[in-house]
Amino acid sequence: MLKFSSVLTLFVLFFVSANALSIDKVFPGNATDVEVINSLINDDDTICKSMVQAQGYACEEHKVTTKDGYILSVQRIPAGRSGKTANKPPVLLQHGIFVDAAPWLLNSPEESLGFILADIGFDVWLANTRGTKYSSGHTSLSPNDSAYWEWSWDELVQYDLSALVQYVNYATGQKLHYVGHSLGTLIALASFSQQDELINKLRSAALLSPIAYLNRIQSILIKAAAQLHLAEELDSLGYYEFPPGWDILGPILEKICNETGTNCSSIMTALTGPNCCVNTSKASVLLKHEPQPTATKNIIHLSQMIRTGTIAMYDYGSGDENKKHYGNSNPPAYDMRNIPTELPLFLGYGGRDMLADVDDVKALLNDLKDHDEGELVQVYSEEYAHADFVLGVNASRVVYDPMISFFNLH
Ligand SMILES: *[C@@H]1O[C@H](CO)[C@@H](O)[C@H](O)[C@H]1NC(C)=O
Numbered sequence: 001m002l003k004f005s006s007v008l009t010l011f012v013l014f015f016v017s018a019n020a021l022s023i024d025k026v027f028p029g030n031a032t033d034v035e036v037i038n039s040l041i042n043d044d045d046t047i048c049k050s051m052v053q054a055q056g057y058a059c060e061e062h063k064v065t066t067k068d069g070y071i072l073s074v075q076r077i078p079a080g081r082s083g084k085t086a087n088k089p090p091v092l093l094q095h096g097i098f099v100d101a102a103p104w105l106l107n108s109p110e111e112s113l114g115f116i117l118a119d120i121g122f123d124v125w126l127a128n129t130r131g132t133k134y135s136s137g138h139t140s141l142s143p144n145d146s147a148y149w150e151w152s153w154d155e156l157v158q159y160d161l162s163a164l165v166q167y168v169n170y171a172t173g174q175k176l177h178y179v180g181h182s183l184g185t186l187i188a189l190a191s192f193s194q195q196d197e198l199i200n201k202l203r204s205a206a207l208l209s210p211i212a213y214l215n216r217i218q219s220i221l222i223k224a225a226a227q228l229h230l231a232e233e234l235d236s237l238g239y240y241e242f243p244p245g246w247d248i249l250g251p252i253l254e255k256i257c258n259e260t261g262t263n264c265s266s267i268m269t270a271l272t273g274p275n276c277c278v279n280t281s282k283a284s285v286l287l288k289h290e291p292q293p294t295a296t297k298n299i300i301h302l303s304q305m306i307r308t309g310t311i312a313m314y315d316y317g318s319g320d321e322n323k324k325h326y327g328n329s330n331p332p333a334y335d336m337r338n339i340p341t342e343l344p345l346f347l348g349y350g351g352r353d354m355l356a357d358v359d360d361v362k363a364l365l366n367d368l369k370d371h372d373e374g375e376l377v378q379v380y381s382e383e384y385a386h387a388d389f390v391l392g393v394n395a396s397r398v399v400y401d402p403m404i405s406f407f408n409l410h
């Protein structure tokens with residue numbers, strides 16, 4: 001029996017995404033224009049109050065407006081638990097799809113990346129992607145408007161990511177390290193492949209459960225959903241926000257589970273792989289925050305990648321439509337071989353990850369084979385699956401320690 005709660009859990013660590021803002025609007029002058037909105041929020045329902053200050057850390061709430069009008073919430077942890085102000089560079093943490101920044105803070109301070117980084121002196125910035133609970137604002141649209149959901153990860157690359165990086169760079173006057181998980185890695189890789197100027201504001205990028213090629217994805221459930229054009233179907237029925245209600249999605253998923261012979265009693269496992277090291281007693285806490293919605297169009301875009309094995313912009317489905325948007329009947333590709341070879345990259349991937357599976361990661365690594373020696377560091381964990389990279393109780397030893405050593409070299 002497929003339970004709602006287990007499906008919710010399942011959605012938690014699917015992918016990762018990003019955020020952005022309008023430089024002209026948001027950065028008219030200098031860092032004194034950066035808006036710290038702590039004092040304006042009386043509400044206890046913020047990530048700062050419920051997850052960061054609750055653990056005894058200082059926290060600032062920031063708002064960043066993207067060029068296309070999305071108002072993103074960003075949290076900053078400017079000091080460690082001891083109160084000592086950060087003396088290391090800023091680090092921007094970008095979560096994946098169906099979650100917000102909460103999972104970076106969910107385990108104990110000794111186990112959670114957000115707190116670990118703050119305690120060793122990094123200036124920690126947490127992104128929350130457009131459409132998620134705390135980033136649902138827009139200058140003119142509401143999430144009730146279909147136009148609000150008219151985006152895929154192309155827009156996260158074009159608007160959100162560059163804006164966020166500029167914001168943190170502007171606010172701190174320093175170049176930053178970037179940490180992405182899942183979709184948060186795809187948007188970074190896509191941006192790097194375009195040799196976007198944001199690269200000049202980065203010291204390095206750590207990509208956990210890297211998503212680039214998706215055609216060898218191991219999750220039968222997700223593969224089947226892509227082959228069945230599930231997201232396209234929902235979109236044509238007017239469900240522009242994903243997931244739609246459980247009354248809609250539940251029976252469809254149950255049918256796919258049945259027909260593919262997938263044991264969906266642990267839907268998280270069915271979707272992300274057998275996570276070795278996620279503390280199951282955290283699930284109820286997690287469910288307070290997740291799943292977070294995304295655009296159905298974003299799911300369609302990912303489904304296209306699963307079906308085609310390419311990394312390209314959103315395919316409008318006909319040569320004419322694509323011509324209108326891109327001046328070409330095919331959507332432009334993001335060529336991973338164009339990533340600057342001197343950009344310091346850290347890749348963490350796992351043998352049991354059913355989304356960022358080993359074969360797809362190897363295809364990415366093949367594209368990066370000319371990367372400068374020493375500027376591409378890999379950490380592979382045989383037993384890790386997708387969620388372990390954020391929620392694993394021993395991720396500190398398995399992934400974060402080598403990642404932090406890598407940061408300290410850059
Ligand atoms: C920085 O911002 C402050 C306050 O808005 C302003 O007084 C100052 O002139 C600005 N400096 C620069 C270099 O723009």
Ligand SMILES: *[C@@H]1O[C@H](CO)[C@@H](O)[C@H](O)[C@H]1NC(C)=O
Nearest residue numbers: 136137138141142143144145
């Ligand atoms: C969106 O729709 C819901 C339910 O129909 C309603 O309660 C809410 O006030 C609407 N929000 C906005 C911003 O219009």
Ligand SMILES: *[C@@H]1O[C@H](CO)[C@@H](O)[C@H](O)[C@H]1NC(C)=O
Nearest residue numbers: 251252253254255256257258
């Ligand atoms: C899935 O299979 C179970 C048991 O075989 C059955 O009870 C249920 O009705 C099936 N659900 C769907 C949607 O086909």
Ligand SMILES: *[C@@H]1O[C@H](CO)[C@@H](O)[C@H](O)[C@H]1NC(C)=O
Nearest residue numbers: 001262263264265266267269
């Ligand atoms: C499905 O998985 C659950 C828990 O992982 C297990 O208890 C159950 O026996 C499995 N069902 C089948 C049919 O394998």
Ligand SMILES: *[C@@H]1O[C@H](CO)[C@@H](O)[C@H](O)[C@H]1NC(C)=O
Nearest residue numbers: 107108111279280281282393
């Ligand atoms: C798992 O979470 C529970 C509840 O928060 C906590 O008491 C326990 O110490 C955690 N276990 C590990 C290994 O972190």
Ligand SMILES: *[C@@H]1O[C@H](CO)[C@@H](O)[C@H](O)[C@H]1NC(C)=O
Nearest residue numbers: 276277383393394395397398
């Ligand atoms: C992490 O935990 C897993 C599962 O308990 C274990 O197999 C692995 O050896 C641990 N790794 C480290 C470095 O502690």
